[in-house]
Amino acid sequence: MATAIELIEKFQQTFASQYGLTFFLTDEKGEMVTSVEGNNRLCMVMLEQEGLLEEIEGILKNNERISRSLIYEVGSGIHVMVSPVTDEQGATYYLWAGVLVEQDAEVQGYLKTAETIPVLHEADRKEWIDLIDRMAELASLCMRNEAHTPLAGFCMEKFRKYMQEHKDASAEMFSQVTGKDGEIDFMGIAEQTGEDTYTVTKIMGEEAEVLKGRKFLVGEGFLGRAALMEERSYWEDIGHDRRAKFFSPMHTRPKFLFIDVIKMADGSISVIFGGSLSKKKAGPSTRTIMQMASILVESSMMVEGLRHENTQQLSRLTSLVELSGLMASTPDPRRMVLILLDISINLVEGPFSLILIKDEKDGKGKLFTRGTYSGDVNQYVRSVMDRTGRLTRFPESTSSEPHIQVLPDGERVIECPLSYGSDLMGILSVGINDTKEIDMVEHIAFLQTLSIIGGVSLQLAGHKDICVAAEKTEALHLAVAEMDPAAYEQSKESAELAAVITTRLELPEKTARYIVRACQLSYYSPAFIRKMFPERDMGAIMEAGSAIAAHESVSETHPHSTAGYIYALCTAEDMETAENLRCIDSQVRETFLSLTKNTQISEVVFDLPGDRETDDRAAIADAVSSLDDLSPREREVLTLLSKGKNNQEIAETLYISSHTVKNHVTKIFHKLNVSDRVSAISKVYSYLHK
Amino acid sequence: MNNRTCLPLQMECIMLFQSDPMSSHSLEELSNKLDQPAEDLESIMEMLEKQGIIEQLHASGQKRYRYHEPEATSEFEMNP
Numbered sequence: 001m002a003t004a005i006e007l008i009e010k011f012q013q014t015f016a017s018q019y020g021l022t023f024f025l026t027d028e029k030g031e032m033v034t035s036v037e038g039n040n041r042l043c044m045v046m047l048e049q050e051g052l053l054e055e056i057e058g059i060l061k062n063n064e065r066i067s068r069s070l071i072y073e074v075g076s077g078i079h080v081m082v083s084p085v086t087d088e089q090g091a092t093y094y095l096w097a098g099v100l101v102e103q104d105a106e107v108q109g110y111l112k113t114a115e116t117i118p119v120l121h122e123a124d125r126k127e128w129i130d131l132i133d134r135m136a137e138l139a140s141l142c143m144r145n146e147a148h149t150p151l152a153g154f155c156m157e158k159f160r161k162y163m164q165e166h167k168d169a170s171a172e173m174f175s176q177v178t179g180k181d182g183e184i185d186f187m188g189i190a191e192q193t194g195e196d197t198y199t200v201t202k203i204m205g206e207e208a209e210v211l212k213g214r215k216f217l218v219g220e221g222f223l224g225r226a227a228l229m230e231e232r233s234y235w236e237d238i239g240h241d242r243r244a245k246f247f248s249p250m251h252t253r254p255k256f257l258f259i260d261v262i263k264m265a266d267g268s269i270s271v272i273f274g275g276s277l278s279k280k281k282a283g284p285s286t287r288t289i290m291q292m293a294s295i296l297v298e299s300s301m302m303v304e305g306l307r308h309e310n311t312q313q314l315s316r317l318t319s320l321v322e323l324s325g326l327m328a329s330t331p332d333p334r335r336m337v338l339i340l341l342d343i344s345i346n347l348v349e350g351p352f353s354l355i356l357i358k359d360e361k362d363g364k365g366k367l368f369t370r371g372t373y374s375g376d377v378n379q380y381v382r383s384v385m386d387r388t389g390r391l392t393r394f395p396e397s398t399s400s401e402p403h404i405q406v407l408p409d410g411e412r413v414i415e416c417p418l419s420y421g422s423d424l425m426g427i428l429s430v431g432i433n434d435t436k437e438i439d440m441v442e443h444i445a446f447l448q449t450l451s452i453i454g455g456v457s458l459q460l461a462g463h464k465d466i467c468v469a470a471e472k473t474e475a476l477h478l479a480v481a482e483m484d485p486a487a488y489e490q491s492k493e494s495a496e497l498a499a500v501i502t503t504r505l506e507l508p509e510k511t512a513r514y515i516v517r518a519c520q521l522s523y524y525s526p527a528f529i530r531k532m533f534p535e536r537d538m539g540a541i542m543e544a545g546s547a548i549a550a551h552e553s554v555s556e557t558h559p560h561s562t563a564g565y566i567y568a569l570c571t572a573e574d575m576e577t578a579e580n581l582r583c584i585d586s587q588v589r590e591t592f593l594s595l596t597k598n599t600q601i602s603e604v605v606f607d608l609p610g611d612r613e614t615d616d617r618a619a620i621a622d623a624v625s626s627l628d629d630l631s632p633r634e635r636e637v638l639t640l641l642s643k644g645k646n647n648q649e650i651a652e653t654l655y656i657s658s659h660t661v662k663n664h665v666t667k668i669f670h671k672l673n674v675s676d677r678v679s680a681i682s683k684v685y686s687y688l689h690k
Numbered sequence: 691m692n693n694r695t696c697l698p699l700q701m702e703c704i705m706l707f708q709s710d711p712m713s714s715h716s717l718e719e720l721s722n723k724l725d726q727p728a729e730d731l732e733s734i735m736e737m738l739e740k741q742g743i744i745e746q747l748h749a750s751g752q753k754r755y756r757y758h759e760p761e762a763t764s765e766f767e768m769n770p
Contacts, residue, residue, distance in 0.1 A: 319698045326705055335708065341760060342704045342743050347697065349741070365766045371742050381766065 004142040005034055011138050012037035018303050019131065020118045021097045022047075025085065025139060028092055030057035042117050043099045045110045046074065056080075056096065066094065069132045071125065074098070077105025079120055081128060083136035087143035095136045100128065134295050141288050169300035174204035177274065177293045183286045186254070187274030187293065190216070190223060192264075195434075198227055198271060207277065210249040221246045223271050226259040230269060232294075233259045234287065237280040255280045258287065260294035264305060272297055320449055327457035336461065340418075340428055340454045341370045347450075348414070348443050350431040356384055357418065357426030357458075358391050365391065373431065375409035383408070384415075384427050391424055400424075402448045404432075404440075414444060416451035420459035428454065469536060470659050473517045476532070480523045487523045494519040494570040496662070497595065500675055501566055503666045504591050511537075515563050515570075516662075518542050522571045541567050548581055556584060566592075595675045623687035629671045637664040641677060642684045699726060700734050707744055707757035714747050714756040 005025075012023035016038030025034040030053060036044075046052040055074055059066075059082075069083035080098030087093070100120035101107055107117065120128065174187040186205025190198040196218045200211045219228045221243045226233055235257045238244050244253045254275035262270045272294045276282065282290070323343065330336055337355050345353035352371030359366050367381060387395045394400050394417055402416040411431060418426040428451050432440070481488035498519045502512035518541045521529055526546055530539030537560065544564025547554050549572065554561055565584040569592045572578035578596070583589050624630070624639045633654075640650045647665065651658040665677075674680045702724060706715075717735065721728040735755055738744045745758040 315698055319701050322698065322701060322705075338708055338760065339704070342708070342741075343701060345741050346700055346704065346738070346743065359765075367766065368760050370760045 007142045008139050009034050009037055011135065011142075015131075015135055015299070016040075018299070019097075020116065022099075023095065023097050023135070026056065026060070026094050026096065028060055028063050028094065030060045033093055040099060040117065042078070042101070042107055042110055043080075046078070046099060050075070050110070052080070052098075056094075060094065063092070063094070069129050069136065071100070071120070071128065077102035078107065081132040083132045085136050085139040085143060087140070093139070093143070095132065095139055097132050097135065134299060138292060138295055141292050144288070168202070169304075170297040171202055171204065173293050173297050173300070174202065174274075177289060178204045182289065183276045183279045183282055184274050184290065185277045186211075186250075187272075187290075188212075189297065190227075190271045190273070192227075192268040192270065198223065198269075207250045207252065211247065214246070214249065216246050222257055222259060223273060226261055226273075227269055227271050230261050230263070232261065232291075234282070235259075236282070239280070250277070252277045256282050258282065258290040258294075260291070260298075262294075262298045262301060264301065266305070270301065316446060320446075320453070323450070324453050327453055328460075330457070331461060333458055333461045336454060336457050337368050340450060341368055343450060344428060344430045344447060345370050347446055348430045348432055350433055351411075352431045354380075354429050355418070355426055356381060356391065356429070371431070373411070375407055375411055380407060380429075384429070388424060388427065391426060394419070394424055402444050402451065404444075405429075414447055416447050418451050418455040418458060420455050423459070425455060425458055469517075469533065470657070472532065473520055474657070474659065476524065477520045484523065491520055491522050491571075494522060497592075498566055498570040499662055499666045500595060500669060501570065501588070501591050503670050504595070504675070505588065507562075511563055514538050514541055515566050518545070518563075518567050519570050522567070537563070545571065548584065549577075551582065554584065561585070562588060620684060623684050626687050627672070627684075630668065634664050634668050634671070637661060638668050638680065638684065641665065641668075642681050696730065696734060699724070699730065700738065703731070703734055703738060704743060707738075707755070711757040711759060714754040716752050716754050720755075 008025060012025075012034065015021070016023050020038075020040060022036060022038030022040040022043035023034075024032060024036045027033055036047065043052075052074060059072065066082055066084055069081065071079050071081050073079050078098075079100045079102075080096055081100070082097075083095050085093040085095050099117065101117045103119055103121065170189060174189075177184050177187050186203065186208035188200055188203030188205075188208060188211060190200045193199040193215070197215055198218070199215045200213060203209060203212050216224050218224050222233070222235060222238070222241075223246060225243070235241070237255060238257060239253055239255050244257065247253050254277055256279060257273060257275040260272045262272060264270060274290050274293070276286075323339070326339065327336055330339070337357060341353050341355055350371070352369060352373045354367060354369040354373065354377070357366050357368070358364075365385075367377070369377065373380070384395075385391065395403070395415070400417050400419050402414055405413050405415045407413060413429045413431050416428040416430075417424055418428055428447070430443075430447065432443070477488070477491065480491060495516050498516045499512070502515055507515075514537045518529070518538045521538065522542070524532075526539050526542035529542055533539060541560045541563045544554055544558060544560040545567030546564075548561075548564050548568040554564060558564070562585050565581070565588055568581055569578050569588070572581065575596060578592065620642045621639050624635045624642065627635070627638070630638065636654060637650055640653055645653065647658045647661045650661045654661070668680060669675060672680055672683050674683060703720070706720070706723065715723070717728045717731055720726075720731050720735075724731070735744065735746075735753075739746055739755070742758055744755045747754040747756055
């Protein structure tokens with residue numbers, strides 16, 4: 001039969017392996033009472049080489065100060081926990097557990113190899129104190145009941161093994177307690193399954209199995225009272241007490257009842273209970289066994305809770321990795337939207353999810369919904385549009401972070417902006433039910449990650465789409481060179497002119513892109529371009545432009561009247577034809593006229609002689625470098641441009657597309673406040689000759 | 691299994707249904723495709739059906755499930 005000290009050592013072994021600590025018990029002079037249990041390497045070094053025991057003796061000289069559990073800093077950033085333990089005769093012992101280190105503590109000097117030492121975070125301090133409290137309570141129970149030796153029968157090895165193997169250690173404990181020839185006939189646990197509802201999830205005892213799955217409300221009967229008061233209680237001779245009605249299905253009601261409560265990490269309460277069907281009163285040893293079993297079950301549940309939490313985090317991480325992979329392999333933005341919609345409602349288990357998104361192809365907003373939104377969805381859409389300036393800016397005061405929004409009808413949603421950098425592309429909104437605060441924090445974190453993945457994927461899908469259209473345009477344009485070199489040159493000049501005009505007029509990037517491409521493809525019929533690019537505006541711009549060129553009536557309110565007018569001007573055969581076009585937009589006309597003269601000159605002056613190029617190479621680079629506003633890439637482009645290279649040659653030299661070169665050139669014009677290549681070159685030369 | 695622990699499997703199911711919205715699957719077929727016990731999948735199917743992500747087809751005998759396209763997709767002008 002094991003002694004109390006042996007039993008304490010077994011408990012120490014169990015807890016040491018779970019928490020990575022080393023435990024030992026000393027008397028009030030600092031003399032070891034139990035063996036040192038645990039594999040905390042730093043603690044062992046401190047004990048063997050750094051005089052921890054002497055330090056402890058020093059601390060215990062003022063042992064009246066240690067009336068409760070506390071954490072003591074034994075070295076720089078290195079801590080031990082201590083808690084007083086009293087036996088039946090009132091003698092005091094001290095349970096020590098260590099060591100914990102602060103996150104940035106320097107411990108490498110003590111250890112030859114890398115070791116994992118438990119970290120003491122300020123936020124976790126109370127949890128560590130709770131742990132040493134429970135251990136000290138167990139040790140006190142052992143010390144006080146040595147004479148009765150009722151606890152010696154506990155098979156701690158088995159209990160520890162169950163915990164290490166992630167098996168249900170509480171069931172093992174219940175089985176040990178009720179299976180002995182003692183006074184306890186049943187033992188079980190009820191977990192919180194609703195705000196006020198508790199359900200028996202585990203129970204041991206021959207007649208008690210019928211209670212599994214049985215529910216009670218907070219405040220109802222003995223068990224409900226414990227859940228309400230959140231305190232341990234013991235009831236004797238309750239065979240006829242109506243508060244024991246919960247146990248009626250057992251045919252025989254309990255005669256005495258022991259109840260304890262456990263606060264779980266997620267804030268919920270669990271109720272542990274046990275009792276006898278025959279004895280009216282529990283002996284002292286039985287009460288100790290119940291108390292001890294309850295503490296051990298609480299510990300095992302806490303460890304299990306932590307493991308479970310880790311598993312869930314890993315599972316969520318796995319899900320996000322899979323989701324990222326799927327998004328990356330999904331070329332269709334619509335499918336991406338459906339994935340976001342379904343995953344978010346599935347995760348939050350809310351009543352609905354919806355996505356408001358800008359469709360870059362047709363410029364329209366689109367609404368996708370899943371589930372049922374009980375309010376007026378149009379009103380909500382209007383509210384989002386107002387708060388985001390029609391999806392052009394993040395909702396005020398929330399920036400790009402997800403946030404909880406209360407809707408006019410009182411419904412709550414988590415709103416997550418779908419963005420890429422500072423560009424807002426849409427809003428993912430997920431309705432929430434009565435969700436626990438702890439779940440809400442997790443949901444928001446997960447949805448934030450989901451919306452970031454969604455935003456990036458949508459942006460990439462859109463960008464890919466743009467690249468495909470650009471490549472198609474370039475291919476069609478180059479084909480013109482084969483069929484009709486003169487028409488190719490003309491369309492190239494038209495496109496360059498259109499690029500400068502649209503930059504001057506500060507038209508939206510997308511509109512400008514379509515006009516320039518329409519000019520590049522002006523050799524083809526609008527009907528053909530519509531067929532080739534059914535989702536883009538080039539065909540419509542060409543149609544409007546052709547109508548303007550043919551002096552047909554095009555209303556100023558036509559969606560592509562301005563773009564069509566620019567197209568008609570840039571593709572006009574000569575200046576006279578252009579000037580004779582009906583003016584649709586006076587600003588466009590003025591810009592065109594102010595530029596065309598310079599453009600014509602540029603044709604003459606554009607090509608610089610090769611030998612001069614060589615001579616001026618270094619000087620040009622120096623002159624360009626003095627233009628502060630330009631980016632390094634733009635300087636490279638301008639240097640090559642000043643040497644007389646055309647866009648294609650610049651593109652080949654810099655390994656970029658000619659389209660990108662064109663964009664750089666347009667930006668350079670804008671920054672240098674010039675309208676054409678000649679002016680840009682002359683600006684460079686004016687610096688060169690300064 | 692609760693919703694949190696079976697999230698990866700739920701996602702896998704959603705992806706499977708989305709990848710071919712018109713096709714329907716029985717529990718056994720899903721079990722073979724995903725290499726998961728039919729019992730685990732049944733509770734997931736119930737959850738996804740409740741959330742409106744999939745729908746059950748009323749074919750005779752065997753339960754079959756199909757992706758349910760979002761109920762409302764509407765367009766609105768972005769210009770003021």
